[in-house]
Amino acid sequence: MDPSIELKHVSLAFDDKVVLKDVSFELLPGHTKVILGGSGSGKSTTLKLILGLLKPDGGTIWVNGKRVDQISEQDMMAVRADIGMVFQEGALFDSLTVEENVGFKLYEENVPEEDADRRVQEVLGFVGLDEFIDRMPSELSGGQRRRVAIARAMAAKPGILLYDEATTGLDPITAMTVDEEMVKLRDFEGVTSIIVTHQLRDAFFVATHEAARQNRHVKFTPADPQKADEAEFIMLKDGVVCFEGNATELRASSDPYIRQFLS
């Protein structure tokens, strides 16, 4: 199976500050990669490189078999058609309603209005916010904004979703609803995901649980070992990958930095 995303020896520096150094990893379709690390370790930068919002100084980046580290903004638009991103704080458009935010890409692509509206209703229902369709982003709570951001990212049915600190700053109960949305998208829609976070509880929940439908309800249960292996962790320290493995291996690591991070 060809990887959905592949980074090979990627490096990036802003002036004298090295942000990423020789970062390599690959992510198979339908799998999840959780990128952990402290503030300023290069986690969000990695997502921006994959999305083509930044260009690396060295190395290569492949998305769905297309090399993206050297292509023009115009060509990158086609690659982005299959990627959705949930930004820190949501990055919802202040001047647009929830409906216009969620349907933004569909309206831009001239999807027939009826189909677009139906899809917007569907994804807002998926994240449990269908009654907020006419609200402005300023009228939503932090958790609701993140969930609208998730709905916007998934509206055009992308194969890849990138989550940048989707649960940071949220209370544990709201964070859990966001975590559950990520698991549902992976297990019901087959979405390939990269989750950037420093919230360990959220990272382990997504990596070790799976979603199943039971009597029209969604139930979250501990994932079987094979499913759990599809979620891999990467730990970044000062722009360098210092760990790569599954949840069990991460918990068993004796690396002092990882031990400190997990404690």
Add this chain to the structure above:
Amino acid sequence: MFELLERWLKSAILEVQEYVRLQAATIRAMTSPPFYYRDIIMQLDAIGVGSLTVVVLTGFFTGAVLALQSGITLDQFGARPFVGRLVSASMLKELGPVLTGLMLAGRIGSGIAAELGSMVVTDQINALRALGTDPVRKLVVPRVAAGLLMAPILTIIADTVGILGGWMIAVFQLRVASSLYWTSVIDGLYPNDAWMSLIKPFCLGYAIVTIGCHVGLRTSGGTQGVGNATTSAVVAASVAVIAVDFFVTRLLITLLY
């Protein structure tokens, strides 16, 4: 000291380079689809209708004070009836375009920089790109198109209201006959003046809006950065209005007169 100068020079050259790149991207986007007509109409309303009050007030009081001041000077030569000619020529050729430009720099330049700057620091510009939309087409082109169209229209309104303000002062304060004032206004106008009055604000509108967009899109550093961007946009756009006015006037005098 040398290092500081070198850093300042590099930063200045980088700004010029990025400004030129934005111009190129804007021109490219203005000449090829997709076009965001709804956004253009919204910007026409925000820039044109939204600036109407301030432009009308500025034009009126400028024309009025011009009549007042020039009335005193013209009296010394017994030329008070020519006040209309002086008001109309000054408003059309210089004060109308420049003062409208300065008002737009304060109102539109700052507004655009603050709006785009906020979008940059809250990742909304990155979100636009991530959703496959070109921010230049969606945000810059509608503002530039509205600026290009509305600046001349607002200037015509300012000129008209300014001449009316001059008429009020001429008739009620200087006791010049109304018919004499209007004859003088018409006598003082030449077709070339009208061209100058239209071409100047076209250039000024472009400069104000592109500077606002450039400064807004280069914002960094959170809410403080947005504040700095807003101030920079107003200062740069105001200086640009004066400078562009000089160069365009010089060029038009060579071409038209």
